[in-house]
Amino acid sequence: MASMIYRTLQLYLLLLLVARLAVASFVPSPAFQIQNLLRTVDLTKSYLRESASFIIENISEESQDEYYLALPFDIVGNSTDKHLVIMDVKEKRVDPVVNLVVEAGPANEDLGIQFYKLQLSKPLAPGEVSTIQIATASIGALEPQPKLIKQPEAQNLLWTGSKQALIPYKVARQRTKIKTPRLPDRGANAYSKAKDDPQVDGTTLTYGPYFDAEAFAAEAIQVRYEYHFPIVEVTKLERELWVSHYGGNLATEERYWITNSAAKLSETFSRLRWQASGMAGERSTAIKGFSLHLRPGARDVYFTDEIGNVSTSNFRADIRDPVLDFRPRFPIFGGWNYSFTLGWNHDLGRSLKVVSTEESGSNTYILRVPFLEGPENTVYDVAEVSIILPEGANVVDVFSTYKDYSKEELLLKSHLDTVGRTVIKLTAENVVDEHRRNDLYITYTYSSASSLHKPIIVSAAIAAVFFAWIILGRIDVSIAK
């Protein structure tokens, strides 16, 4: 018996090893050649954005429908401080431009590369060309240099990367353009230099063009640049959207736990210096406040934290473009933490549509809400978005243009509920502010019978109490007559 288990185990391990070896050395077949590649590294935001636009040509004998993307293994994996997010991948061969589906492929551990498989919009015949555009965002890829600064001192960030884009095919011609907000004054040693590389145009560096690079070619470069802004990192966001058919209201509450990942203070905080630099109007890496554009029609805004209301907020209730300016209780310097809660209301009519009405009184609704609404220039480690539907609603479908989340359906009892209301909880990790463009569509059915459920229950309960009162009041319990 034991030997059989042992043997099975041995076989299993062997199989595992073989499979692993096969995967570990995976390299896509050299079916493509990249003709002209322009990579843009955008360093103007608090996180790194990269985009690349290139023409692929099928140089094989057969038509191809799969293209492989290569991304460094350590940042797409579970490394805690660095993450790469694929924003979108488009193919520009046919009109209109198509978003391509990205699928995680095998990894090559020797090269340290994780492959992603792209399903081309239609097979590419030999010799045919197509244009592909990809955009990515990286969280935690930019490091303050030095890590500690004095209170009013300028912050430098360091980007480490490669001159060439990471491509698993041969590249005929490529350039890398690096946009920085500002190069240091003594900019001479702020970035890696070669013979006549790079060309500097104001705050933009251009490396290349390079010709006929092999697959996976990489040459490390570094760029140090000035960044006088905070680096807002939301370590956790809890976003709740309460749908109320009674009140015709969509209530939003967002709880943020944030930290500033900018360079830390080398000394302790001095209010005196802070006030002086405030008067001088100096820029600082401390978070002074946020300005949040809400969707039109937002009202009843509040800004609180764990110990109560924060009075330093100002809401401009413009119908078209309501803006909430809010300031934390204290300036948040590099390495400091803060947490707060924001909330507001919307008319439900703006986001809800009746799709179909049925004889039985059960309606199908579709709710459309933004996936995120937080401040700009922000990255989120974890974002939990919960949509709380009215009691008795049945979820038919959840659709989002943003796919990378896990979904849970829960039951929550609140506001005199007896059955409980359905909660759709979506958890997404490593999200950036640009994901605000994505909308969530929730289709659910809700009948007029379930909308009467609660008033009936509540009135029955109150009637029962009064009835009991009347009956108990008539019982004579005295001992002596």
Add this chain to the structure above:
Amino acid sequence: MVVLRLSIPPSAVQALPLLRTVILLTIAGAAISSRLFSVARFESIIHEFDPWFNFRATKYLVSHDFYSFLDWFDDRTWYPLGRVTGGTLYPGLMVTSALIYHSLKALTLPVDIRNVCVMLAPVFSGLTAYVTYLFTTEMKNEGAGLLAAAFIGIAPGYISRSVAGSYDNEAIAIFLLMFTFYLWIKALKLGSSFWGALTALFYFYMVAAWGGYVFITNIIPLHALVLIVMGRYSNRLYVAYSSWYSLGTLGSMQIPFVGFLPIRSSEHMGALGVFGLLQLVGFSQYVRARLPSRQFKVLVTVATVGLLALGAFAVVGLTFTGVIAPWTGRFYSLWDTGYAKIHIPIIASVSEHQPTAWPSFFFDTHMLIWLFPAGVYLLFQQLRDEHLFVIIYAILGSYFAGVMVRLMLTLTPVVCICGAIALSTIFDQFTNLATPESTREDPEDSEDTKEERSSSLLNINALTRTPIVGIFSPWSRVVVMGSFLVYLYMFVQHCTWVTSNAYSSPSVVLASQLPDGSTHIIDDFREAYYWLRKNTPEDAKIMSWWDYGYQIGGMADRTTLVDNNTWNNTHIATVGKAMSSREEVSYPILRKHDVDYILVIFGGLIGYSGDDMNKFLWMVRIAEGIWPDEVQERNFFTPRGEYRVDEQATPTMRNSMMYKMSYYRFPELFGRQPAMDRVRNQRIPSPVTDSSAAPIQLNTVQEAFTSENWIVRVYKVKDLDIFGRDHAAATAFEEGKKKGGRTIKAPPSGGQAKGKARVLRV
């Protein structure tokens, strides 16, 4: 009111209960809404100091079960001693809010525990108005009851401790006090053990809720004693008292903080003595019915003398042997107002323990304070058993309110009751359309017969021949009623004004007026507390003066050394010593207590007068009480006996931690302007303008955070120097100065020098 009933049809009389209900609901509504000024102006926030502890304890109770709450040992206060919190608090308040919270939660209502706590006091004040109505109805009639309810609903003396957010024991205690009194009166009137048991039940609740239960423990026996002495012993009294005392005492012993006090402490001996006396009197009544009167007289005399001597001897003897605890310090300070100042500075340092100033009686009760004696007088007129209770309450309440400001609270209900009785009597007299027979003859003399009660027979003849002057003329009715209506109007105005201006500030948040008239909110406390909460290690120990202990625990959620519980005078004195000594003396104290941060309150920039420099002398005094050789109050005064912080400040003052931490870098804020401390109106020596003034140097601590208006300043205690130098030398070295014997040849360039020199020292 009586007249109204006579003149209206019976169907309307049936509607009176409805009318009363509506009036009482309106009164409750007024009582609740007049307490919401601070919520409307600021937010739903817990006020002041003690409520923050109660709030924190409530949160603990809500997240744990009841028994672990009673067993709660709190290691986040009184570091490193900790506090047996579960056994040293009155759990009534927290249990009440937790019950409300859990029942709302059972109804699946999403209520924040903070809002339950904030709204508890206003809601209970509505209930207080109702029980005051019941109580006063027992004394006179429903009319007086409604007046009393309205008065207690808005009287500032009670509002001062029950505004929304004032989450303290008193919030529910006054309701319990009045309800226990009502039940006692009811039990006494009916001689019912059921009502006596109810009295005991609510007495138990009161014991669970507030230390002021001792007031009930003594006033009910006193009432019973007076009744016995006046020869009004009855079986009703026996039943009521015995059932209350036995059940109530057993109940009160269930509270861990009270424990065996009811049979061991002097404050409770009166109740026990009266209980014994009642048994004797009851027994003697029984014997008298069976013995001839001569024998009985002898027996009573012998027994009384013997028992009294025995009882007194036993109490004194037990006190000396320590079985019965002697009176506590706080109790002594009730009899001798100077006692606390000499013996317990920590009690005297609390402003609410000061004797009451005369104007505050008017401030807190307005016109009721002069109706109060009239009401007591009217009670003397009838002097039923229950009236005696109010008279005793009035006397005791007045005395205690005169001794301690905070005891205005216990006086206010009786003032409202007596005022309502007086006013209702006046209304009864002057709304009565009947003219009594006896005064018809001579209207001029009727002034003298004002107090005379006459039958209210409707006399049509009298009405037709209406006199022009005299108290029964329509004009005098109009004048008296009119003037009292004006008084009532002024009373409402005054109450609203006082509530709005004096009692509705959360004191955690300050409001100031901007030049353009708009309100600016100064939120420095929460700013700093929240910084501590978010940006210090979770186990950081924070040293501050004890006033801020509860707030730090509640808002910053960090461990404190001392707090408002003040149970350990020595520990507080240690903090006082650390604050009032030189850095070199303080630092070892800080190290020994693992202090990570020091928090001081400084109001000099914006003129916030409740700051630590103004409380500094109490720190010095309390420290001096334990270390008279090391800390001396007179060293902090100039030779001319002034308390100065400017260039004339004494060296002891200028070298104290508190002074340094308050004014560290403060003059630099003013640049070339004189650095003015706006609280003390003195000029702080500035190194910018005056070259002889040395800037304040802090060697052992460094500034970690200062709030926007500099009200809260947080300092981080430095670690021991890694090279084993003392901090002064290390700081001097950092600044490039050479100090002490060993000198290093510093290389010329500054930046590199430090690194190299460090290596050399190793």
